[in-house]
Amino acid sequence: MGSDFSTVEIAQVASCSICQDLMSHPVSINCGHTYCKSCIQSYYNNVSPKKRVKKTLGCPLCRSPFSLETLRPNKELENIIDILKEMEEQDCEMLCKEHEEKLDIFCEDEGQLLCWRCYWDAQHKGHTLALVKDVHQEYTEKLQKCVTKLSELQENHKVQILAITCQINAWKDAIKDRKQTIQSNFKNLQRFLHEEEKFYLWRLENEEEQMLMRLRSKEASLQQKFEGMKCQIQELEAKCEGSAQKLLQDVKNTLSRCEAMKIETLTVEPLEIHTECNISELYLDVKTVLRRHQVSVILDPSTAHPDLALSKDRRQVTYKGCHKDLQTSAKRFSVLPCVLGCEGFTLGKYYFEVSVENASAWDVGVCRENVPRDFSMKKKPELGFWTIKMSEEDGLRALTSAPTPLLLSEKLQLVGVFLDYEAGAVSFYNVTAGSHIFTFPKACFISDTLRPFFQVYQHSPLFLPACQKESKK
Structure with missing residues (x-):
């Protein structure tokens, strides 16, 4: 605090005689x-109850009796104490540490606050000096400009932080999607490998049974002949041991039968296993596995909506919108521009491909033959359709009971449709990328015939490529 005598006197008056500090919430x-x-x-409460007479106690200074009920706030003194505290804070901030004088001079060269005694030091000789009150406004404006600039930079950093946060979230989502795609592809490949393993084991078991049937048949025939010869030997031995008459009775026929018997040459079956499975050649990728079950699909004109036009080879369908006058038929789609493939699928595995390279909207899949x-x-x-749909508005979706959105990293050009009838599975693939798109949950086809299904939209022709089915190894 400064050395001003009046201020010191006021501080002494405003100090509590008990704690010796400026009073806090003064009361008289x-x-x-x-x-x-x-x-x-505290003074009142710390005195022994025996010394309190009728709840009165002596003042710490003059010993005049008082009680807590008579305490009254001294607001005027409290205001004076607040002013003293402010002056003390200001004095602490504005005093020179070396000389304890007010810092009311500013050195432009050093950027330091000086008192009048620092002013005469040789250290600041020749420097540009000014009164604090004269440069206060100038530096206030400069600091305000800095605040404005830093606020702009802070806002810019905030925008960049938000952008980075968005990138982080987008990257995490992309990694999550790619992880799910990889897991789905491997899961699907594992399922195919398991099915192929069962197929080859079935072929091997079937080959084993056929060979065992032939060998067991020969074994049974030889065993029968062996037992027949055993009976004849016993008959001949009995003749030899009997009387001369029994031996010679019908001996000519007996000898003739024995001489007619000859040793048969046993035909040895070649024990060669024909069932082979070359894993390294067979399972190069998903496309190889799928195309082992590929069937050639052509379009059925008797089912085509009147607005659809089929190519001569019935492998391409286009929406013409001309509504041709065609014979009314229960087979023909009459409302939506749809068409079925000619092939009917029952029992087994089937795969076909659809080129959607020049189409922006389409529906592809399989359906029951008797759908409305x-x-x-x-x-x-549940009504007999297992399809996926592409549209410009909603993108790619699986037409489940409630449509399921499907995410793709690139535009579809060739869609693969795989049907495992016994497993009740209909799966779709991005053939170009060799990746899995979607598999419908396990369904029961109730022994119905299923057929390829296509819905065609304007300016979106569909094409069925020639079958690329590979022969089994």
């Missing part, structure tokens, strides 16, 4: 003396 007692509220309460083809037609699995 009956005699007029003032103390900190907490100090006088009028206004009652609804493409849902």
Whole structure:
């Protein structure tokens, strides 16, 4: 605090005689003396009850009796104490540490606050000096400009942080999607490998049974002949041991039968296993596995909606919108521009491909042969449809009971459709990328015939490539 005598005197008056500090929440007692509220309460409470007479106690300074009920706040003194505290804070901030004088001069060269005694030091000789009050506004404006600049930089960093956060989230989502794709592809490949393993084991077991049947048949025939010869030997031995008459009775026929018997040459079956499975050649990728079950699909004109036009080879369908006058048929789609493939699928595995390279909207999959083809037609699995749909508005979706959005990293050009009838699975693949798109949950086809299904939209022709089925090894 400064050396001003009046200020010191005021501070002494405003100090509590109990704690010797500036009073906190000053209160006055009956005699007029003032103390900190907490100090006088502690003083009163710490005195032994025996010394309290009728709840009165002597003032710490003049010993005049008082009680806690008579305490009254001294607001005027509290205001003076607040002013003293502010002056003390200001004085502490504005005093020179070396000389304890006010820092009211500013050195432009050093960027330091000086008192009047520092002003005469040789250290600051020749420097540009100014009164604090004269340069205060100038530096206030400079600092405000810095605040504005830093606020702009802070806002810019905030935007960049948000951008980085978005990138981090987008990257995590992309990694998550790719992880799911990889897991799905491997899961699907594992399922195919398991099915192929069962197929080859079945072939091997079938080959084993056929060979065993032939060998066991020969074994049974030889065993029968062996038993027959055993009986004849016993008959001849009995003749030899009997009387001369029994031996010679019908001996000519007996000898003739024995001489007619000859040793048969045993035909040895070549024990060669024909079932082979070259894993390294067979399972190069998913496409190799799928195309082992590929079937050639052509379009059935008797089912085509009147607005559709089929190519001569019935491998391409285009939406013309001309509504040709065709013979009315229960087989024909009458409301939506759809067409079926000619092939019927029952029992087994089937795979076909559809080129959608020049199409922006389409529906592809399989359906039951007897699905409705009028206004009652609804493409849902429970109603006999297992399809995926591409549209410009919603992108790619699986037409499950509630459509399932499907994410793709690139535009589809060739869609593969795989049907495992016994497993109740309909799967779709991005043939170009060799990746899995979607598999419908296990369904029961109830021994129905399933057929390839296509819905065609304007400016979106569909094409069925020639079968690339590979022969089994």
